[in-house]
Amino acid sequence: MRFSRRLFLSGAGAAIALPFFESLRSRKARGADPVVAKRFLGYYIPCGIVMSDWTPSAEGAAWAATPILTPLVPHRQKLSVLTGLDNRPGRSDGGGDHAAGTGSFLTCKHVRKTAGADILNGISLDQVVAPVLSAGLPFPSLELGTDGGAAVGDCDTGYSCAYARSIAWAGPTTPLPKQTNPRAVFDRLFAGYDPDATAAEIVKRQLYRTSVLDHAVDEATSLRGKLGKTDQAKLDEYLTSVRELEARVATPTRVCRPGARPEDNLSFAARARAMADLMVIAFECDLTRVITFMLGNAGSGNTHPQVGVTEAHHELSHHMMATSNLAKLTLIDTWEVGELAYLLGRLDAIEDAPGVTVLDNSMVFFSSEIEDGDAHRHTNLPVVIAGGGGGTLSVGVHRRYPNATPLANLFIAMLNGLGVPATTFGDDGTARLPDILTP
Amino acid sequence: MAAIRVLGASVIACAAACGGTGGDQDPGRVTLHRLNNAEYNNTVRDLLGTELRPALDFPADDRGYGFDNVADVLRLSPLLVELYEGAAEDLIADALKTNVGISTQTFEVMSPTTVGGPSGTGWLFFSNGTATVNVPIAAAGRYQVSVRAYGQQAGPDPAQLAIEVSGQPAVVIDVTAVQAAPAIYEATFTLPAGSAQVLVSFVNDYYDQATSADRNLWVDHVAVEGPLDATPVDEERRRRILLCAALDQRSCQTDILAGFAGRAWRRPAVDDEVAQLLALVDLAAAQGDGPEAGLRLALQAILVSPHFIYRVELDPAPDSKLPHPLTGWELATRLSYFLWSTMPDDELFAAAAAGTISDRAELERQARRMLADPKAVALTDNFAGQWLFTRALGDQDPDYTLFPDYDDELEAGMRAETRRYFQAFLDEDIPMDQFLVADFAYVNARLAAHYDLPAVSGTELVRVSLAGTSRRGFLTQGSFLRVTSRPKRTSPVLRGKWVLDNLLCLPPRPPPPGVEGLPDSMTATGSIRDRLEAHQQNPICASCHSVMDPLGFGLDHFDAIGRHRTEDGGYPIDATGTYGDDAAFDGAIEMTQLLAKDPAVYRCLVEKLYTYVGRSPFRIEATEHIDALTADFIANGYILSDLLVDIVTDDFFVARRGEP
Known part of the structure; x- marks a missing residue:
């Protein structure tokens, strides 16, 4: 019996509770040398942070909670707050700091200012580690967010929407668009999921999918020869994508508990929460080990009725030091940090091995495209790193770095911890940031 | 005046006169255009008659110069290809749906069971046990499960039968019937299409050693009837794709695939292309699947093909700036996506096939017909929106x-x-x-x-x-x-x-x-x-x-x-x-x-429409086209439909060139 994707999904959920995380469990069962499934999660929030309500005064392990960081207190042993890191490549050329800073959020590259086709950035941290961490998994990485993008107009002062909407970049000209409907993400994660399928049925389904994609490659290859060079470059996006998908179709299917299919048409806050649950499922089921998430796009104009703030976030972020504006921004910022805390809590409640949680094996990077919303600075960014990086990350403190310390140096340390022997990163990463990794 | 330019003629004349370049009649280069989300949804609507709108969950389109249909900035990502592939499967399954009548499937309960043994025509549970049958479910809906049973009664209660389907809460029924007169016991379940697992259990075994009173349950068959509430499907959609009935015949398969590919790709499929599609049908046959399964695979491949995903226009010499008129199919497609944001309809295809669409009067007639069609609301939704x-x-x-x-x-x-x-x-x-x-x-x-x-x-x-x-x-x-x-x-x-x-x-x-x-x-x-x-x-x-x-x-x-x-x-x-x-x-x-x-307002409107056609307004050749169109627009009394006709009959719309 062949199951179509939809047919099966509609029957999933409560009815099926199957063993999950088989691959890791079976390795664990062997006892010796447990495999460490390292993961990376990049978490983006828009419009900066009210730094006076964020930055702890004390350094070291005994930092006192500030209003915005209070939700993180239960997890303080498993995270660090880093002060003084700069992402100077994120500066704009004559306005557009939100888009420029967002484009450079995980690339630390100064992006080319253009609203047209000639976008130029660098490869992002998550895409550097994806082939290493997610090899052999169903998804090399997941790109998730809450907002597709404003429906009209400029994205930001002459910068392409690609910079404003994507923090994951597979290469200088290839932003990876994100999914923003939790239900569609769920459907994608569990497409073809069929615990009743026989081995022969699984093989046949893979053969059929591969054949359709082979057909597409053949047609595109034949078409390519008839095109001019610009069109060839366009078609190459297609060819590359089809070939990548074809390679992934051969990945063994995974039996894992899907949880409930999310509702459609969720509010912004409910969407954020549903995405957090999906990130947890994706890590728990080992569907991928690399995720990036955007809690809004560059310079987000979202309102936050869930915390009683009805102004648009971006407009409010130009607070002009007015206390009422700052108070509302702190409400938004605290809610955002609360969403991070929820995610960390859930990742810390799932064990990869006895006494080792998914969070322990993860590296989470949390920050914004700018420091303060009014000043549009790309210096002294609000940064939290969380998780244990599979025993490589040294956390539990608030650390101050000297002026002009590049964020890219933190990324070098994280790359090293995740198994990539980088010594430079982006435009200004030249050395591994000290004290990030365990000795 | 630009309004009375002769379609294509100036392009061709110029090609001869301008030393191999377009000169001031350069139509400009147009980039391979990926269907944007609105175009994808409209196209599958018109191609398949489907209610599905898969692109609602595709990533937001890239936007350039204020519009989301500018080919240069419409990128394609691995995620999008994956979503195209999934959408193709869903769309073809939806399009080929058939009406499912109410049917009854009957299963003997003989094995596999956990306990008991054969007894007469059925199975006797002499202690608590479960019989399992797997039932194919053709379509989602409500199904009635009935079980013929009797109890060998003993103790204070009648024998109890539990019916459970696919993990849904079990329905427990008192079986008061006795061996002389077995009875039918029923329960109703709402089931998804696919396969259902029906569990029939004896759940209250009783045995009193002192009196040898022994309660047992006998069942002989399980019947599954449904769907009781099947929603009717419009099978006309299926017939529009499966043009003939003899699906196992090569000529029928060829007609189906050539017909569908021709509409999906907005131009006739050539023999080689059809042969490659037929190879997918053969592949399924080699796997032991029937011709419809193979045709589905080939139909999915048509929707994943670059010829569907992109609006393909070809140059005889891709590296030459020499302008040339579009083919009828290419022109019909450009026209349709501009005015309707969707594929050409049968009448446009017919004009393309006959070649008449390249005639200026016919092109204008088609454009005015299209503007009067309800599908022209696409201009309001996508351009004006x-x-x-x-x-x-x-x-x-x-x-x-x-x-x-x-x-x-x-x-x-x-x-x-x-x-x-x-x-x-x-x-x-x-x-x-x-x-x-x-x-x-x-x-x-x-x-x-x-x-x-x-x-x-x-x-x-x-x-x-x-x-x-x-x-x-x-x-x-x-x-x-x-x-x-x-x-x-x-x-x-x-x-x-x-x-x-x-x-x-x-x-x-x-x-x-x-x-x-x-x-x-x-x-x-x-x-x-x-x-x-x-x-x-x-x-x-x-x-x-x-x-x-x-x-x-x-x-x-x-x-x-x-x-x-x-x-x-x-x-x-x-x-x-x-x-x-x-x-x-x-x-x-x-x-x-x-x-x-202020005349600037009208030039700006023309510039916006020119961009919406899929052109960068910042190319040198654009300025001249926009100025000429604006002059006509103002001189002709600011009539929008005339401006649109002027645009689609302009040299830059009906011609293209390569790229050195």
Whole structure:
């Protein structure tokens, strides 16, 4: 019996509770040398942070909670707050700091200012580690967010929407668009999921999918020869994508508990929460080990009725030091940090091995495209790193770095911890940031 | 005059005369165009008759120059290909659905069971146990499961039968029947299509050693009937794809695949292409699947193909700048996606096949036919929706404490009003020089009250006169006034910037870093206008704001949700300003009159449409085309439908060239 994707999904959920995380469990069962499934999660929030309500005064392990960081207190042993890191490549050329800073959020590259086709950035941290961490998994990485993008107009002062909407970049000209409907993400994660399928049925389904994609490659290859060079470059996006998908179709299917299919048409806050649950499922089921998430796009104009703030976030972020504006921004910022805390809590409640949680094996990077919303600075960014990086990350403190310390140096340390022997990163990463990794 | 250019002739003449380049007749290069999300949804709607709209969950399209259909910036990602592949499977499955009648499937209960043994025609559970049968479920719906059973009764209770299906809560039934007269016991379940696992259990075994009283349960068959509530499927959709019945015949398979590929790819499929599709049918046959399964695979492949995903236009010499006319198929496709945002219909395909579409008169006839078709609403949704920012309604809610009256119904009314208004200019040939100053509006009861107009009744829009009111034209419509406001207040800057960007095509430079924004908390120090006057004090700010802000001030009699007002936060409205260097105005009526007289507004509209065709307005050859089209547009009385016909019969629309 062949199951179509939809047919099966509609029957999933409560009815099926199957063993999950088989691959890791079976390795664990062997006892010796447990495999460490390292993961990376990049978490983006828009419009900066009210730094006076964020930055702890004390350094070291005994930092006192500030209003915005209070939700993180239960997890303080498993995270660090880093002060003084700069992402100077994120500066704009004559306005557009939100888009420029967002484009450079995980690339630390100064992006080319253009609203047209000639976008130029660098490869992002998550895409550097994806082939290493997610090899052999169903998804090399997941790109998730809450907002597709404003429906009209400029994205930001002459910068392409690609910079404003994507923090994951597979290469200088290839932003990876994100999914923003939790239900569609769920459907994608569990497409073809069929615990009743026989081995022969699984093989046949893979053969059929591969054949359709082979057909597409053949047609595109034949078409390519008839095109001019610009069109060839366009078609190459297609060819590359089809070939990548074809390679992934051969990945063994995974039996894992899907949880409930999310509702459609969720509010912004409910969407954020549903995405957090999906990130947890994706890590728990080992569907991928690399995720990036955007809690809004560059310079987000979202309102936050869930915390009683009805102004648009971006407009409010130009607070002009007015206390009422700052108070509302702190409400938004605290809610955002609360969403991070929820995610960390859930990742810390799932064990990869006895006494080792998914969070322990993860590296989470949390920050914004700018420091303060009014000043549009790309210096002294609000940064939290969380998780244990599979025993490589040294956390539990608030650390101050000297002026002009590049964020890219933190990324070098994280790359090293995740198994990539980088010594430079982006435009200004030249050395591994000290004290990030365990000795 | 450009309007009477002879289609294609000047291109060809020039090709000979201009030494192998297009010269001043250069149609420009057009990039391979990926269907954007709106085009994808419309295309599968028209190709398959489906209600599915897969692209609603595709990533948001890239946008360039204000529109989401600019081929140069429409990128494609691995995620999108994965979603295309999944959508193809869903779409073909949906299109080939058949009506599922109510059927009954009967299964003997003999094995496998956990306990008991055969007894007569059935199975006797002599202690608690379960029999399992797997039942194919053809379509989702309600199914009745019935079990023929009796009890060997003993002890205080009758024997109990539990029926459980696919993990749903078990239904437990008292079986009072005895061996002499077995009875049928039923339970109903709502099941998804696929396969259901039916568990039939004996759950209250009883045995009393002292008396040897022994309670057992006998069952002989399980029947599954359904779906009891199957929704009828329109099988005409299936027949439109499966053109013949003998699916196992090669000639029938060829007809089906060539027919579907020809429509999906918007040009005839060549023999080699059909042969490759047939290979997929054979592949499925080799796997032991029937011809329909193989055809499904090939049909999916057609929807994943680059010839479906992209609008392919070819050059005889891809590296030559020599212009050449489009083929009939290419031209029909360009025309269809421009005016309809979807694939050509049968009539356009017929004109393409006959080659008549390349005739100027026929092209104009087709264009006018298409503009009269309901599908031309795509121009309103996709062109006007982006040009006029109507699509942004709903992106950001106004503050519900300040504007408690603003709700989804009002917003829907505003959206409908602007759609209807633009559609009237398109359908009724109202001159576009009235667009900013027209003294009529389309309102329903809710909008009429919102705008302080005489009452109308009902939710349908009706055309009313604005004579004697302070409203005129598009700029005083709720949709525009809302999307150019902040959640709590108006923004004369946003309104002025919109006019510069979208009516005059004069986008202002971005502000210097660190000076954006106007905090809400400072209202106490003056009206918004007073606070914005600060822009005039700073020469850097004034260079742009002295032009931009007054265009917003002129609309200051309308609040953030489009209501008329006479004061703002206690300060009287001052809606005076200057248009350009010296034309003074007071209020929306005078300002919009000045705008409507400015030829720049009409050149800008042409530029927007030219961009929407899929052209960069910043190429050298574009300036000349836009100027010529504008001159025609003005000379011919500002008729939008004529402008559209002028565009689609222009050399740059009907021809293309390669790229050295």
